[in-house]
Amino acid sequence: MNTMDTPLRDGFPLLAASPDLHYLDSAATSQIHRSALDAVARHETTCRANVSRGTYRLAEAADRAYEQARQTVARFLNAGAAGEVIFTSGATASLNLVAHAFGNTLKAGDRVLISVAEHHSNFVPWQMLRDRTGIELALIPVTDAGQLDLARLPELITGNCRLVAVTQCSNVTGAWTDVATLVEAARKVGAKVLLDGAQAVQHGPQDVRALGIDFYAFSGHKCFGPGGVGVLWGREELLAKLSPFHTGGGMIGEVTPQATTWAPPPQRFEAGTPPIAQAVGLAAALEWMMTLDWQQIHARESRLCELLVDGLLRIPALRLLGPESSAARAPIVSFDIPGLHPHDICQVLDARNLALRGGHHCAQPLMAALGIDVCTRASIALYNDETDILALLDGLSFALRELA
Amino acid sequence: MNTMDTPLRDGFPLLAASPDLHYLDSAATSQIHRSALDAVARHETTCRANVSRGTYRLAEAADRAYEQARQTVARFLNAGAAGEVIFTSGATASLNLVAHAFGNTLKAGDRVLISVAEHHSNFVPWQMLRDRTGIELALIPVTDAGQLDLARLPELITGNCRLVAVTQCSNVTGAWTDVATLVEAARKVGAKVLLDGAQAVQHGPQDVRALGIDFYAFSGHKCFGPGGVGVLWGREELLAKLSPFHTGGGMIGEVTPQATTWAPPPQRFEAGTPPIAQAVGLAAALEWMMTLDWQQIHARESRLCELLVDGLLRIPALRLLGPESSAARAPIVSFDIPGLHPHDICQVLDARNLALRGGHHCAQPLMAALGIDVCTRASIALYNDETDILALLDGLSFALRELA
Amino acid sequence: MNDKDSLYQDAIKEFARAAHGHGQLAAATGEAKLDNPLCGDRVRMQVSVTSGHVAAIAHETKGCLLCRAAASVIGLHAAGQDANGIEAVAHDLEGMLQEGAPVPPGWPELSMFEPARRYPSRHGCVLLPFRALLAAMAESEMKRVQR
Amino acid sequence: MNDKDSLYQDAIKEFARAAHGHGQLAAATGEAKLDNPLCGDRVRMQVSVTSGHVAAIAHETKGCLLCRAAASVIGLHAAGQDANGIEAVAHDLEGMLQEGAPVPPGWPELSMFEPARRYPSRHGCVLLPFRALLAAMAESEMKRVQR
Ligand SMILES: Cc1ncc(COP(=O)(O)O)c(C=O)c1O
Numbered sequence A, B: 001m002n003t004m005d006t007p008l009r010d011g012f013p014l015l016a017a018s019p020d021l022h023y024l025d026s027a028a029t030s031q032i033h034r035s036a037l038d039a040v041a042r043h044e045t046t047c048r049a050n051v052s053r054g055t056y057r058l059a060e061a062a063d064r065a066y067e068q069a070r071q072t073v074a075r076f077l078n079a080g081a082a083g084e085v086i087f088t089s090g091a092t093a094s095l096n097l098v099a100h101a102f103g104n105t106l107k108a109g110d111r112v113l114i115s116v117a118e119h120h121s122n123f124v125p126w127q128m129l130r131d132r133t134g135i136e137l138a139l140i141p142v143t144d145a146g147q148l149d150l151a152r153l154p155e156l157i158t159g160n161c162r163l164v165a166v167t168q169c170s171n172v173t174g175a176w177t178d179v180a181t182l183v184e185a186a187r188k189v190g191a192k193v194l195l196d197g198a199q200a201v202q203h204g205p206q207d208v209r210a211l212g213i214d215f216y217a218f219s220g221h222k223c224f225g226p227g228g229v230g231v232l233w234g235r236e237e238l239l240a241k242l243s244p245f246h247t248g249g250g251m252i253g254e255v256t257p258q259a260t261t262w263a264p265p266p267q268r269f270e271a272g273t274p275p276i277a278q279a280v281g282l283a284a285a286l287e288w289m290m291t292l293d294w295q296q297i298h299a300r301e302s303r304l305c306e307l308l309v310d311g312l313l314r315i316p317a318l319r320l321l322g323p324e325s326s327a328a329r330a331p332i333v334s335f336d337i338p339g340l341h342p343h344d345i346c347q348v349l350d351a352r353n354l355a356l357r358g359g360h361h362c363a364q365p366l367m368a369a370l371g372i373d374v375c376t377r378a379s380i381a382l383y384n385d386e387t388d389i390l391a392l393l394d395g396l397s398f399a400l401r402e403l404a
Numbered sequence C, D: 001m002n003d004k005d006s007l008y009q010d011a012i013k014e015f016a017r018a019a020h021g022h023g024q025l026a027a028a029t030g031e032a033k034l035d036n037p038l039c040g041d042r043v044r045m046q047v048s049v050t051s052g053h054v055a056a057i058a059h060e061t062k063g064c065l066l067c068r069a070a071a072s073v074i075g076l077h078a079a080g081q082d083a084n085g086i087e088a089v090a091h092d093l094e095g096m097l098q099e100g101a102p103v104p105p106g107w108p109e110l111s112m113f114e115p116a117r118r119y120p121s122r123h124g125c126v127l128l129p130f131r132a133l134l135a136a137m138a139e140s141e142m143k144r145v146q147r
């Protein structure tokens, strides 16, 4: 087991090669861990073959590696069975899959409940479903602190509510969603619950069964794995009832000119050649994550988050978005400084090797609810340390002078 | 420029490390070229950041690499503009994208013309469109030699035909489609033409403008690049008129709770974080391909194909599928030996380090048209040589004895 | 080749060729068609069950040698078995293939599939006729209770 | 920091602060709203065109310093120009940013954006007000010919 005194930064080739870089944009994409990079290269140079169809040894090795990756993901999520894990090209693809495959089981007048805090990838697919089928799309508002206002649930989770689809953690405010309360309310009306875990996974293994949810979506590139791969987890009995979204090779029972039948899940939802090496790389990243002491990492991430929040609150006129308490948030910290545009701030910070993101962060409805167009975001991951935070606070003082 | 006397095999790490392996399954997945592997690793360790949204230098480097990859693909296809190149997760995703985005512009009674020779990935999405919208789905039959029977076009390309979507090259028979004849017939009724180039790209750069088509789809893993990435090329003016398929981050103009507007192509069709490093790796593979002497490679592939076909035709009772002339086919050779099951054949061949695929090859309608359920396929790529073909012919003699 | 390790032992070829139980039943009480979408093996299995025991089976099997040999073993051995017995054999056979468990008791011919342990992609070929038989028996039982 | 190389030269900050041309026109002949969906810059540009030449412009610009400074330069210089003139400036400015071409003649203040050459993601910020102006003039022309 790794202890936090080992600088985790060393396991990340890009960071190891750039000692001066203060990478504070892990909410957009995390850096890739060496184990994932190595696993991809190893797979491509020793096991490369297409999966599910070949009988030669190389193809069997590819199959085995791919199915083992599925099992690793299942363990990372504490899923009931590996067959509940569908590999996709990313969280956005996972969410589109549910909006189509589950969406097609809904009829006009059924309600889907999302929140104003959703990333566009869990917002627009539901709007499209609404426009396509006439479902009702309802929005959980946010409190001033940017948290889902669950006090409003009683009026929002109506009897016709079939699905609650919300983020586990906001990619802007870092606010954690109170999933237990949500699930309880959803269960009362028989609604299913989808959790967008894109921001949560880089902060540790998950337990979809303890969460009590029905669907879970995330991306490999946000949890130290390769790009081009993501996951949709769904309950077995629910997946079994859904029709496919993408169609093509590998997901069929039989194809005739008249009609086509489907393979069982998860294959039913994996049309075409899947991202094989990327799934293997993702599994390697998750295996590595499962060796870590997450209590220690959370304590450390919270400490850094508090250091940052304390420093920010000392900047006159700065508006901190999201909850002040570090327990209520992942270490994602966004802020607005009236009169200074995030792009100018980020540009000045870049000259000091600080990598931060400014913009609407693919969350325009949330921006509107918070009364802003854009903001600046610093996101902290397990490879960050105090020097990153101090450099940022120092850089912000400089930016305030430089841009004034 | 490489000459063919240089053994191209050396550039493929898996093959270089397995001198005894006779890899004859490139139609399922080609081996990855070293340049692609290296480009992925280099990108992930020096330029990893999310694209299109960041202003810091690392993000700008990622953006540049990704957009350069788009330009490389455009050159490989001789596209009119880089903006016509959409990165997807693979050919299947590209084909599903067209079946939805273009499919949504069709109405009940419009005709889509495909062929019985299509891979399921260019068959089932159109069936689904038919079932969803009531379009007419018509099929070009194949001749006994497994080629599209274009003599039937006059009756099949009716006035209501809006799209002809066919494979450029069959993944079973290797038969090349006579695209010029098809395009001419389609133009007469104003139908668009989609070409599934999945099998064609590993046999050299393409020219979508000379082909005169409207859409072109392919996968990276079948042209010496990484998995998890594919391409849809579409004419600019056509893409501009289409609505998106997947929705989410990166493809929007503005999102409000009421409605959402779209970014222009290609972003409109790239929802979510794209497969960035994979696109960069694909571009590296294509760059490498563009340095090769394809006339020489084609001559060599044809020679190997002829050697194989000649040998196969000497096996009593063996039925060769597809055209006998090597000019009419890519070096993909499928055959049926009555009484011997392809899986048993492939299994015995595997013991002799021959990697071949047996099954329906995701082309059940074609199998049915040819009067078989399954067949054995050997597919030849630029790294194969005579020893592979001789080993296969020798292995087949052995298999015939072993399985009798 | 060492026959004991070779996948295509003479026994397998002989069983496949013999095709015990191949054909159709005039009065089946249950039937199932199963296929392996990834490889094209296809089994149509009919059973005639009386008092919970297999009176007769018949199958039409299109597929590889392993699948045909397995169906043939069923043709030889299934008569007289009840659902529990067949389930136990199928379970033990899966264990033999996947974990090296012993050959299912009473079905010594199944040892000829032991070399297939090394080829996971072929396990489905051997198991398919057993799954088809179980499905046919389940259908038979369902029809009985519905009558 | 060497002011000549620094992106945020005093000139840029001063132009942004001055916001020449900020506001609305009572009688605009054309108008355009443009935004950069990836960064949130937003420009509303109004023009009043007489005899093919800009009589007045007014803009409301929300965005970064670069975008606001560029809009402000337009506020200072656009009057008296015709569509061809504006198009030429926009084209030359793009060339300056992307290929190091010379500063657009007659608009010397645009040299303050030369350090942005190194930051491709910011080129859109500088160009947005020019694109909005061209769109507003096009709208004005379209309205004229339709009248
Ligand atoms: C909360 C949330 N959901 C979904 C996504 C979409 O993830 P991806 O772009 O990897 O598909 C993101 C990432 O930007 C996110 O932060």
Ligand SMILES: Cc1ncc(COP(=O)(O)O)c(C=O)c1O
Binding pocket: A249, A271, A272, A273, A274, B027, B028, B090, B091, B092, B093, B119, B121, B122, B167, B169, B170, B171, B196, B198, B199, B219, B221, B362
């Ligand atoms: C002709 C053809 N089309 C489409 C595909 C689908 O490609 P992919 O599985 O990479 O999505 C294939 C590959 O199997 C193919 O051979």
